[in-house]
Amino acid sequence: MRGIALLLLALSACGQPAPRTRAPRSEQPAPDAPRAPDAPRASGPAVAGTLTFGAIADCQYADQPDRGARMFRRSPDKLREAVAAIDAARPAFTVHLGDFTDDRWESFDVVAPIYDSLDAPAHHVLGNHEYWVPDERKERVPGRMGIPQRYRDFSENGWRFVILDGNDVSLHAFAAGSDAQTSAREFRASHAPDGGDSCGALGFVQMLWLDTVLAEADAAGESAVVMCHFPLLPADGSALWNAGEVLAILRAHSSVKMYLAGHNHAGGYVEQHGIHFLTLQGMLDTEENAFAAITLTRGEIRVDGHGRVPDRTLAIR
Numbered sequence: 324m325r326g327i328a329l330l331l332l333a334l335s336a337c338g339q340p341a342p343r344t345r346a347p348r349s350e351q352p353a354p355d356a357p358r359a360p361d362a363p364r365a366s367g368p369a370v371a372g373t374l375t376f377g378a379i380a381d382c383q384y385a386d387q388p389d390r391g392a393r394m395f396r397r398s399p400d401k402l403r404e405a406v407a408a409i410d411a412a413r414p415a416f417t418v419h420l421g422d423f424t425d426d427r428w429e430s431f432d433v434v435a436p437i438y439d440s441l442d443a444p445a446h447h448v449l450g451n452h453e454y455w456v457p458d459e460r461k462e463r464v465p466g467r468m469g470i471p472q473r474y475r476d477f478s479e480n481g482w483r484f485v486i487l488d489g490n491d492v493s494l495h496a497f498a499a500g501s502d503a504q505t506s507a508r509e510f511r512a513s514h515a516p517d518g519g520d521s522c523g524a525l526g527f528v529q530m531l532w533l534d535t536v537l538a539e540a541d542a543a544g545e546s547a548v549v550m551c552h553f554p555l556l557p558a559d560g561s562a563l564w565n566a567g568e569v570l571a572i573l574r575a576h577s578s579v580k581m582y583l584a585g586h587n588h589a590g591g592y593v594e595q596h597g598i599h600f601l602t603l604q605g606m607l608d609t610e611e612n613a614f615a616a617i618t619l620t621r622g623e624i625r626v627d628g629h630g631r632v633p634d635r636t637l638a639i640r
């Protein structure tokens with residue numbers, strides 16, 4: 324019964340089923356583009372090759388005065404600096420891990436052109452703050468950010484990248500008083516009574532999809548990096564409301580090597596079950612910048628941190 328209830332909740336919360344997706348057009352090579360020499364073959368097991376990608380968390384721009392360590396008006400300059408440094412690292416793509424803006428629809432107009440000027444494809448993970456816009460505009464947020472599907476995956480050089488939507492079940496992604504918001508309130512009460520208002524959960528349909536995608540990665544011999552705005556570990560107030568259930572799925576798949584998150588601006592790192600749980604420091608906080616270029620190899624993950632993000636070398640199991 325609980326599974327059925329969750330399924331109904333997820334369907335009502337999603338508003339739309341998210342079918343197994345193809346990579347967005349920007350990620351697919353042009354028909355005549357030569358395939359990279361070490362790209363995965365169409366058949367046979369993939370082998371994780373070397374690949375670099377850019378990573379930024381919590382740019383969180385808005386035209387408003389500083390609030391403590393949150394220096395909103397500095398974010399555009401920090402983002403410009405990050406774009407230049409990440410372009411110099413020649414990554415395969417860059418991902419912003421959510422909370423691109425703090426609030427207000429017009430905030431996108433300032434930072435989107437900067438981020439979209441990256442040489443390589445620029446992806447977004449949905450955070451909670453993007454939804455701090457009037458109720459009637461909430462459904463248009465993914466479209467405004469150029470997000471083809473709220474959760475999706477793509478493969479590159481033997482690596483499977485899985486982008487999750489932690490706002491699937493949440494209080495902020497839906498209009499006040501809507502059925503979806505009421506369902507989310509009930510979900511939190513049953514799963515994470517102490518969970519914060521600004522957090523959320525993966526709905527049942529997205530959980531099934533995640534399990535399927537990771538099973539495909541396992542079978543293909545790929546290694547996987549899972550990305551979500553909300554951390555899973557450490558298990559504190561910033562974690563997904565259903566972190567335990569998502570963690571159980573990740574642990575069941577040998578392909579999973581890393582879980583990358585934002586939301587907690589202080590950043591963090593935990594290694595558990597052979598998976599590296601890395602939370603990137605938020606770009607917004609302090610006068611110092613924060614972003615990284617992350618290089619994946621068969622044997623290790625190298626985090627080339629900038630500003631408040633420390634360098635790390637993480638061994639892959």
Ligand SMILES: [Zn+2]
Nearest residue numbers: 422450451586
């Ligand atoms: Zn957040």
